[in-house]
Amino acid sequence: MMTVQDGENRALAWVRRLLQQTLAETPEDDPRHQALQDLLALAEEKGLEAGPLRLLLLLAALGRRYLRERFGPKAARKAGQAVFHLPVDLVASFLGVHRTTVWRWAAPLEEAGLIRSKTHVATAVRGGEAQNLNTGTVWAVRLKPGRARFEHGDLTHPWRDMAKDLEEGRTAFRVIYPKGKRRKKGDQTERLRPERVSLELLVKWTLGIREVPALDFLRPAPTENPTIEAAFLLAEMEAQDRPTVIDLLSERMAHELGDPHSRRFYAGLLWKVVEGKLSPHALVHAYHRARAAVREGYARRGGAFLQHLLEAAA
Template identity: 30%
Template sequence: MVAFVPNDALRWALGLASSSFYRVIGSLKEKGLIAGGAWRTPATLRVKGAYRSGVYAAGSLYAVRLPHRTRRPRLEREDYAHPWRDLEGDVAAGKTAWGLVGESSSPPKEDLEALTLLLAFSLSPSAKPNALAIDSPTALLRAKGGRRQRVEALARALAEEFRDPGSVRFYAHLLWGALRLEDYGLRQGALEVLAWAIGRVREAVATADLSRRKVLRPGALLASLLKAEGLLDQIRQAPQWRVA
């Protein structure tokens, strides 16, 4: 899984001092759990009283090894090429991680609050708000209350994002199935596998758009990825026990 985040925002959300934060990041890299690098973008910014054009670091990219994977994570060229942020727009609007940390008295106390804050930076400017929760199924789907509404909203968001309006029930089936596998101990980490597969489909769609091609059936690609991981068959074979 690859994510963009400004280190200032991540450190602040975790409630860590700079020295502790970078020590933890270094340890995770040594263990092969993450890989990281600065994400840079062309921009014209006011520096020391004058506007200067150049290439500026806008945040960091992290490739994270998911629990069901064994290969060391790595960042690819397309990860750096993705338009993660509009740096000039963020600076003009005052929506920078440095500004956020300076204006806030204390980091968020709840995990969901911290996650929402970080995703505000991690999602590209063109991302739609209703896709927010798809990137964080652990926090937003595992919670017991209001599951039905969240699953329905996520299924509709996926169908809209992948331009596949006739497959809302299919996406809901996958979401319910992953939840069922986790709730009844049939497969731990099922939601992470689903989130990983969704991410791969998004990358394929984005790459195809850049090359003026199209992924004709994103839902079929998602099913193929889940089948290769053994998750699709588990979802289909699991007893239809209640998880709402």
């Protein structure tokens, strides 16, 4: 059985190997050469206590998970780098530091060519006016020796519908401060501590599943119109509420996938989630992919494509 120490030793060995192999392939007159030497010395001196190395390990772990969930295990094993979208505030929350510390740790990694990061901006219509909104950060991280690079499509890709997420409260701030940043306590204003997020939550956000804790609209009552993310709560829901919520949710899924005559099929999938026969993460992920395919014209039969995705992921 692997211990925590064993895991840390393996992680540090991977970092050293990546640094050593990348350094060996980098010409001495390349500015990255010195940055790689400095990181290797840091690994020898401080190990995983060094902030830049902690950040590198996290981004690499997220990159592998993103590739495996999105494209399959073979992609995660073969890829030289991964590119994904994730707000820096969530990265900071997981690491237990301020966002400025994340950028400070990222600087030597960028100098060494091991990562790239860029704020992603998208245009959205809010209040009848077009606005440029920062949706988060696009990250490129090396999984094998080489130089992290962005392609043009990485920065123009519609990673996020920011206007919709703002409207529904699906923001990094809501994850980190579910009860707000401050609260009144008598005559005083008390600053609340930020929540620490889990690795699984970060993975979901990279996949476009922007889960937020304790939001009212994710606790559906019979009179509400739940979103697909309510699938995460079906098993915990009051038994008397489930049939109504599943009925509403299956109707919504059928409508959004252009499959209005297949409500019973979608209801059956949701009941499998309740029974533990289907992962809610797998269903939500496949649903978002199927909905995008229908909207972009890649799939005409949303239900059949959803079933194909679920079978491929099983």
